[in-house]
Amino acid sequence: MENKNTDLKIKGLRKTFGKNKVLNGIDFELTEGERVVILGPSGSGKSTFLRCINWMEEPTAGKIIFDGEEVTEKNIERLRRNIGMVFQHFNLFSNMTVMENLVLAPVKLKLMKRKEAEKRAMELLRHIGLPSKALSYPSSLSGGQKQRVAIIRAMMLSPEVLLFDEPTSALDPESIGDVLSLIRELADHGMTIMIVTHEMSFAKEIATRVVFIDKGRIIEEGTPEEFFSNPKTERVREFLKKVL
Amino acid sequence: MMYNIIMHKAKNVLYLVLFLAVTIGMGVSVYFSIADEKNADYVVETNVPFTPFEFYQDRKIVGVDVDIVNRVASKMKKTIQIKNVEFDVIIDNVEAGRIADAGAAGLTITPAREAKVNFTIPYYTSVQYVIFNRESPPPLRDDHVVWEALAGARIGSQIGSTGYLFVDSEIKDGVLSQSGATIKGIDSHQLAADAIQAHIVDYAIADELVAKFIIEKNPGLDALPLYYAGTTREDDYPVEESYAIAVNKDRTELLEAFNEVLSEMLVKNENGETEIDQLVLKYMGLTDE
Amino acid sequence: MNNFFSKLAELFSTPEYIDSLLHGFLLTMQISYFALLIGLILGTIIALIDTAKPSKWLVLPKFICRVYVGVIRGTPMALQLFIMFFVIFAIKGFPSIIIAIVAFGLNSAAYMAEVIRGGILSVDTGQTEAGQALGLSGFTIFTKIVAPQAIKNIIPALGNEIITVIKETAIVSMVGMYDLNMAAKDIGSGQNMASYIVPMFVAALFYLATIYLITFIVKQIEKSLRKSDLRVEK
16 A cells, blocks of 8 residues: 555645735645545635546646646646546536437546446446436436436546535435445545545545545544544544534 | 437427528518618618608608609719618708718708808708697687787697707797796607697697698698798788708718709799709698599 | 407408508518527627636627626617717618618627626536536537537527517617517508507517417427436336
């Protein structure tokens, strides 16, 4: 494990919205096969941190180095191809069927032929138990179904890293389990994952590393065992007391 | 699914073909209507309808003024285009000379207009008429109406026309001042007459020929000439105006040609009629067919 | 009232009058069609510039677009038409129909731009973000994702604008063009029927029928777009 190449390095990342300083210098490294859970109180900047990684938000300052190459506006599309993202509100393309949602990117990016992409999409749909929804529009899917389709849509590009931005926050309790078990399955297959979540037990179970962000800074990070049973800082102790 | 996609594509192609067909069809029709507007040496502006001087016949402008213009064109061996515009803008456009060289629209010579354009010799004298509802005529003086009879009335006329200018000046500082009479400028003579029947105005003022047309087709209306009151009834004299053609001040060659043609057309024959008179009768008579 | 109906009968039984109305109607349609086409194209361009991500290259174009839309929407169409005819296109022999098409096209563009801008902004930003996250180009995101959704939202307002332009072209009779409105004036003039009311009424029926047809077509398009929105599996 220790000898793996570092995929992603972030140095001195800052982000301000107008006068509002959201990220105040974050240094972070991600290694292949890691599953990083990002925790923190609301408004701490954890979602913004995740969104800066694939330039959903343009960083105000700092460097993002991916596979040894600094990310700029020019090579951003290559980065995004390799870093998938799953959103809180699914963001399936509402004007397209499930199948079209899945094949659009691989076909447009010329990674696969349409036939090939449709075949792959059907395999993934079958895998999540929704092959009958291939020609349905997103509006006819439940929240849990939408989020699972959104996850396999990201998987269609076979990304190196998958970012999850509160993937279960907009779901009813029943659907949460389905989505979490799909993420768990990806983890078991060695997918590199970064996830912002409020599901503490899931975090504890899946994480290889926990990162705690507050006021735009990483306050503490460590293995889930250390973090949950023996936190180093008062701030984390306080936070855990509230959420556990 | 393939079938779906093919159907979808076929439908899109159909819409595209339909769109192109409509666009090309419309484009061709526009092209032909442009081809009608040939590039002429001179442009004469007019305001349709002002029968018998200019009116539409099968959507072509015809009338006395058109005949005069055509005569000038053949005399000068030039092409002249007749263009229909708002009456109000004719004098200004002729003065500017950018889009019009002359105006033939039954224009009356007034000092204000003379400051802006040159006028040809007058070629027709018209009397102003009062159009009124048969059931509520103004006080009459035998076969005519005097200005004083219009005191306190609501009077309609085509905005910018001579009738309008007459009434306006009489209300401002003439016979009708302080009388409570008001003037209402209306889009056309015809609409001014319609306004009587709609009780929007009491009377309408228009040129003799226009007024005669209107009462012929509208049995509820009548019209009589408008007179200035003299000291005695016999001394009353009509409100007259003389039509002339307005020409841009720099187009002296055009002015000369117009004057030449008009003097030819104003020569009286053995019956005491001029060619202009005959044309007026001809175009007025057109409706009797 | 009797008079009204007898005049109505007279109008419909006189082929020359019907012919005049149809010719006028054709001009009304010619101007409206091409004006709307120009409006749609130019309006789309303005809306795209207006909704594009701010950058230093777009500062001036964005400013121009905003001023343009403001001026056009802030002044009466009749004045714009007069300025086109007697100031900007004060060129001897220039075809009136082209001037009218340009005048109405430029006017419509400003309104269309606002409609289209609203349609684009109504599409959830999450849709764009999802496209970006998949590494799609801005062009693909716009043409495949944002535009189709925006169009659905735009259709009703666009139909409205089509209707407005068709009716508004009636003012070209002010510059002497023989449109439907002028045809009514011609038929109503002294040497013809010498009454405006009936021809005006019939011209109004022409406008009404046209607009009814367009409303129907727009409703059909709207319906077919909504259907795809809720289509469930086969």
